[in-house]
Amino acid sequence: MDGFVMELLITYDVETVTPAGARRLRRVARICEGYGHRVQKSVFEVTCTPKTQLMLEAALSKAIDHARDSIRVYHLDRGSFGRARHLGAAISPPHNEPLVL
Template identity: 75%
Template structure:
């Protein structure tokens, strides 16, 4: 099953009016950065396997304050990132190469 590759679009909105919220925001971003590419302020494109998806979701769920924060995870058809159209100051992340931190 881990040979399966999926594309995820993760978006988040974390309450940042408190120092605790700002810390949660940094943690959420760091988790996402460990698996994919930031394409906008609170938007990440991630290519992963099902096991990593479970790890990402568990780490994010453990980090957020569910009553204050929101994370949306969209599973996309494989190849969707390759067909994305960018307008303006956009980057094209190298989804098909290893992620080096």
């Protein structure tokens, strides 16, 4: 089952009113950059295995303030990124392989 590849859409809203919130925002962005492609400021497309998803979610959960911040993980059908329609400037071409930096 570890070879199974899935697509996730990660969105986040981190409180940035305080310096601690700004640090959490940078930490969340760095974690997401290590696993996927940024498609908007707080939106990442991630292609990964179930094991990698668990590691990603654990890292994100540890990085946020659960009372102030919000992260949403959408599990998409395989191939959804390639079928996405882009209006305006597209950030990057679709990706099909896991990315872990």
